[in-house]
């Protein structure tokens with residue numbers, strides 16, 4: 273090679289390195305978002321390494337103490353505005369109904385899989401379509417539907433208490449979070465599809481399928497965030513490469529991606545098989561409603577049936593029937609929405625009570641006054657304000673949906689700061705729930721905040737700052753279902769069982785790739801309560 277061409281090569285290489293270096297500084301975007309304070313980003317990676325290492329839950333709380341109610345963090349090349357103030361957060365949620373597409377392995381999916389993801393209730397950005405889907409979901413949470421679910425929830429709790437009693441008899445330490453997950457999967461299975469997923473059964477032949485189902489749902493939750501496939505960091509670092517990475521990832525999927533795809537397929541196949549059964553039932557009964565269907569609402573076991581006969585709002589696809597794909601998306605959403613969030617919320621409540629035995633004693637006193645052998649119905653829950661308070665306080669400290677994820681639908685003025693259209697915004701529910709300017713002793717578990725008339729009762733400002741189910745038209749659609757299921761489970765559990773927390777778990781290690789959950793589990797030894 274001549275000296276001249278070597279020099280040209282060298283110059284070219286230097287130019288390339290300089291360009292890559294410059295790209296990693298993201299100068300244009302940095303300039304655009306310069307008015308927002310925030311932790312200094314590192315070259316190319318932004319703050320993503322700290323977010324992964326510490327979990328978004330802890331990182332946002334920590335940064336709020338330094339930078340206040342509005343700051344920016346960098347997910348690689350993408351700035352995200354984090355809001356930790358209740359009033360601002362509500363304003364963002366109400367005015368911006370769209371969620372940004374999460375960074376996660378699902379972003380890399382191709383074809384039908386991607387459509388399945390992006391057009392479901394969680395991620396669709398089409399306002400009319402979303403309204404039409406929500407309308408189809410809503411009857412599942414009418415009072416009459418919820419009335420019907422109480423017996424399924426009690427039977428789910430029965431199975432759980434039986435398992436806990438067996439462990440208590442052997443003084444066996446268990447991961448209560450996993451055990452609760454089996455129960456919530458069983459309840460969601462029966463409430464939405466009318467089948468027993470047998471996730472709580474001990475018999476080997478029934479459990480293999482059920483275990484696979486639970487494992488699939490866990491995989492989807494655990495790989496929801498940026499910590500998943502090796503392809504994800506490339507998109508985080510350089511979003512314009514997304515189309516190329518999608519192709520490469522399809523031909524060279526790594527283990528994480530294969531696991532995720534297998535998990536999605538398992539859940540989708542389950543939903544598809546159930547839909548086929550429902551279609552056959554409808555055909556053989558000429559579309560008649562399933563037995564036990566209430567006049568308004570959805571009978572337990574017929575969510576799928578209800579969807580299979582649901583029609584769109586007239587403004588969407590001329591008011592046509594839901595397509596199979598749309599029905600499957602909702603069924604998939606019900607399984608995912610109803611499984612881990614509720615299990616985690618219950619797990620965090622049991623953890624908090626086991627770490628605060630005086631509160632547990634007060635709760636058991638109230639449960640005993642209600643009756644140690646009584647099945648609570650939907651309306652009975654109202655008679656147990658302290659149990660409700662214990663659950664609410666756990667939701668304040670550990671909200672399983674710890675971020676309301678949004679995308680600015682237009683240019684916004686946020687507290688005097690200009691936010692361009694399309695900006696990713698995270699309303700940090702955990703930051704709001706632990707804001708020391710709003711809450712006295714924000715890190716303490718004090719259920720009395722939620723007891724009417726208590727000297728520690730939450731102020732109006734505090735009540736307004738409590739949003740574990742999000743806010744606005746994208747708020748949690750399953751809130752009433754989750755509330756009923758969790759309270760019935762707590763009442764049934766504490767009628768018979770108390771817990772001893774295994775050592776070394778305070779404070780609890782949590783992870784938050786997608787939803788907030790314990791990093792390793794919640795380890796307790798169940799103790800049978802003495803019969804009086």
Ligand code: HEM
Pocket residue numbers: 365393394395406605606609610611613614617671672673674675676677740741742743744745746747748749750751753754755
């Ligand atoms: C304690 C349990 C639960 C918690 C803490 C929880 C929390 C949340 C949160 C924070 C959101 C986002 C709200 C927002 O962006 O403003 C959400 C959305 C959602 N949740 Fe839940 N959830 C729970 C249980 C459930 C259950 C049982 C179901 C279904 C049966 C469900 C289905 C959904 C769906 C479909 C959405 C998306 C709604 C939409 O975009 O229109 N969730 N949930």
